[in-house]
Amino acid sequence: MLLLTLRRLAQMIPTVAAVVLTIFVLFSVVPGSIASSMFDDGRGMDPQVMERKRKELGLDKPIHQRFVDYVGKLATGDLGRSFKYDVPVTQVLADRMGPSLKLTLAAMAFAIVIGIPLGFFAALKPGSLGDFGTMVAAVSGLSLPKFWLGLMLAYLFALQLKWLPSFGYGDGGLRYLILPAVTLGVSPMALFARTTRAAVLEIMNADFVRTARSKGMGEVRVVSWHVARNVLVLVLTAVGLQFGALLSQAVVVEQVFSWPGLGSLLISSINDRDIPAVQGCILVIVLFFLAINAAVDVAYSLIDPRIRYG
């Protein structure tokens, strides 16, 4: 297990290096800079100030020199200073990580707690009204634009029913988390429902399940002991992929609900050409993604002892 974990961690290094290089190169060729974005609303533009800003931030240096400087700092854990916020990137990320993780975890919890049981329910009564209804809901969940869904939920639960606030982080409590989490979680919930249904249907027809039934095992025990564990291994892949993706996909939800997360930070940093902040965000997302997938690999071997990594 330890060897597996260390191997996964080592595999992250070339991925991270490739991502850092790609972002650096991309932002060197894309037009615009932090200096020009400061004045993109047409107010008080001054070319001398723009030029001084570029020099202040080292943007007048050759790209290879900037890359070497950046990698040198990165090796010591220094992600540099945000061009826009003028504070260490680590601080900018730290401010946003908490709300982002909260939102992602809540959305995943919603998706798993609702989606997986729904999938089981649909698969155990295939062709029934419940199955049909569940799959229609799943397809809808995957199709509905988050922007629209978020606004509709805010309209219903905040404006009409007055049950929940329509926006904001507030005190970080559950009341403020519910609507954004549900909005973000609907899509993965639908995916988990479909994936679970497909996996359950496949496993239910397996030989070992037929054997268990023929030995006189009750249906509840067949499903909960034999089917569920095998299904979990299949569903776990989807959960891992979604978990990693949600952190960055949350940007639309963050904008609708004014949630101070990493997604909106990434988009605004790209628009503002705040290169250190973009690199920091991407790095965090990539590391998070890799960490989650490494954890999924480890979880496989825990759930199914037959799975071993050579």
Add this chain to the structure above:
Amino acid sequence: MIKKIALAAVTLALVGVAADAQTTTPRKGGTLRMTAPYGTSLSSLDIHTTPRAQDGIVAKLIHRSLYKWDTAANKPVVELATSVTVSNGGLTHTYKLRDDAVFHNGRKMTADDIIFSYTRIMDGSKGYPGARWIRNIKGAVDVEKNQAKEISGLRKIDDGTLEITLNEKIEPGFALMADTTSILAKENIESGNITSNPVGLGPFKFKEHLPGSRLVAERWDKFYKPGQPYLDRVFVLVMGEASARDVAFRNNEIDLSILGPAQYLAYKNDPDLQKGVFEVAEVFTRNMGMNPAHKPFADKRVRQAINHAIDTDLVVKRLSKEKAYRATSWLPLTSPAYDKALKPYAYDPEKAKKLLAEAGYPNGFEFEWMTSQNESWGLPIVEGVLPMLDKVGIKAKVRLVEAAVLTEVIPKGDYQAYLWSNATGPDPLAALKCYHSQTPRTACNYVGFNNTDYDKLVDAAGAADDPAKRLDLMKQANAMLYEEAPVWFFNYNKAVMAYQPWVHGLQPNATELTHQYGEDLWVDEKSPVAK
């Protein structure tokens, strides 16, 4: 009997007066929930480092500059001084500073603070946006170029008296009211706390900042205006999404909300919501700049033809959803030099064709039109206008870029035509100087306009001592721009803000409607957060 009637009448009158006083006398206490609608975060709490409108919302609460914008009189007025004397042919301004302006750390402001702040802004190793304003002070450029440590045009007479000498005779208030020239406390900057716990001279002191979400400011009891501010605290809530603001406003979760074009229509047509809609003509002119380096645009007749070819009224009505004022020339509605008698270009495609033929383009021509995604002055407008140009034979190819790219590319002249929004105030002379031939493209003469008669008018306006004469010369210059048509005059921005019925003290700030001076705002007891 008559005595009884008279007594009743007096009583009623007194009650009426009392009731009126109840609604017009500012109430002390409560919270105001403002929104910061221009993006998903504030940039920096160090106001010297950011020119963004978003950060100006906070600056109006926490900071003060030497001047402020008088929204009623539509002119800058001195704020941190009790008087100013002008001498030396209008070049030297001597300020008697307020002795009751106290920073939020308890220290009184002195002349040294102004000198420190302006010198900091001119640090040549940094890109402080306020430099463009402080550069007007004699000797500031020497500091910027690292040829001097101090700005020679700043002279401290004593702690409470400061003399500022300018490079030319201008009204310094236009420059020194900018948020990027706010007076900051040296110790707050040198301690490194300016970006986490800013200290200012404004009516509210910093309390909390949750990046990407909100900033909270609380009443500063030692603010120099007695009895003000009225509010206990202000929340500045970051809400970049117009639809989300709409829901929150209708749900009474926010008190102020800038409306986008779609919401503007909805609010105007709602009998309840329309009562709380505040409209101001801001000092921005949306325009299509035409680069004379692209041969057809070098001819005035072609430029005039374009102004005739586009049904601008229809575009303002249908695409801008009337959230804009039709532009006649460069200076906006609220400018003192705006000429009400000047009529905008008439929509006349036949006249446009005739002008094109006279200019040697009977079959029209092609050009590349650069634009951003902006809903008010971007792609949606361009797409609406393309068929109108096509009707007179002009074919435009759209080049879509980000707004930040416009800022970089246009000053270089690397375009054929662009659609943009430019600040055209509050200083009308500064706005008109943008078309002076000595003004480089990189400054604000983006279309490289060059007309000696125009230069003479602007120079004369700058040299005029008589305000009436100056105004007349500026109007003539503005009229000349209309005639020369260096741009398609599209519209002047109409800023629209929705406000809850319990909010009072809003100011019609034409420089930026979201920039409200916090000391004048108050909420009555109907506010859900009145306590």
